[in-house]
Amino acid sequence: MKRLTLSSLLALSLLAGCSSTDEIVPDIPPSELYQEAQVSLNEGSWNTAIERLEALDSRYPFGAYSEQVQLDLIYVYYKNDDLALGEATIDRFMRMNPGHPEMDWVLYMRGLTNMAQDRSFLHDLLNVDRSDRDPEPSRRAFSDFRRLLDRYPNSEYAADAQKRMVALKNRLADYELATADFYVRREAWIAVINRCQELQRDFPDTLAAKKSLPLMLKAYEELKLDVPAERTRELIQLNES
Structure with missing residues (x-):
């Protein structure tokens, strides 16, 4: 019996994945498939909605539902915590539809998606301080919300974006403080x-x-x-008064 190579195993797994997807998502007209996706969205059945929307996106990339399918995928990926897929879909949509009338919402969702990547369910559950974790997703989220406010100051999402920017600013500041404390413990005084x-x-x-x-x-x-030490003491006193 021949030994299966790694490439053979990968090919088999891809074929298995494709065949199972074909079984899950029936070959029906796009209008019916889209309606099924909408029902799943409204019910909060995120995985089923994703299956239907991804099938539409791959089978009819230039169809009548193309743009709306991508917008729905952005939302459902976020709700299902498929954040990397959501960010990739957002970037593709922004590249292909730069003047879309819902671009303010897309930017808002990009901020939410990046913001969500800077968290851990386990840390939230155990109330663990995460201030020393790399805040790069929060930096990107802050930038996304700032772009939203700069481009669409009257957007219905502007007020919420502004509130989130305050929280993000504190998150980024806490990381800088944790880094400074790290240098204190190592007596790296210039740093x-x-x-x-x-x-x-x-x-x-x-x-x-x-x-x-x-x-x-x-x-x-x-x-x-x-x-400078004396000036800093004065600043401390001013902040305590």
Whole structure:
């Protein structure tokens, strides 16, 4: 008996996946398939909705439902926590439909999708502090919401985007503070000062900026820099009053 190679196994798995999809999604007219997808969406049956919408997207990429199918996929991927697929679909839609009338919603969903990638269900469940985790998804989300506000200031999604930007700003500031604290524990005093200065410059109205002042003071004291240390003590007193 011949041994199956890795490429053979991959080919078999792909064929199995295709055949199972064909069994799940019947070969019916696009209007009926779209109606089935809408029923699943309304019922919150995300997996079934995804199967129907993906079938429409692959079988009729330039059909009458093409744009709406992609918009529905953006939403259902987000609801089903398929965030990477959602982001890829958003980027494709923005590239293919730059002037679409619902572009404000697409940008809003891009922000939500990126924001959702900066979390962990287990961490949320256990109330674990995640401030030291790389906040790159939050940076992207902040940028998405800012683009939304710049391009569509009167959008119905603008107010919510603005509120989310406040939360994201605090998330990014907390990461900078956690990084400064990391350098304190390693007695990298120049790095502490640089990080605290960046935090105070970029996020001056956050609690993290206030908390960074004692870290910066300690760094100045360790380096025997009396003048900036005194200025930092004055800033601490001002923030305590």
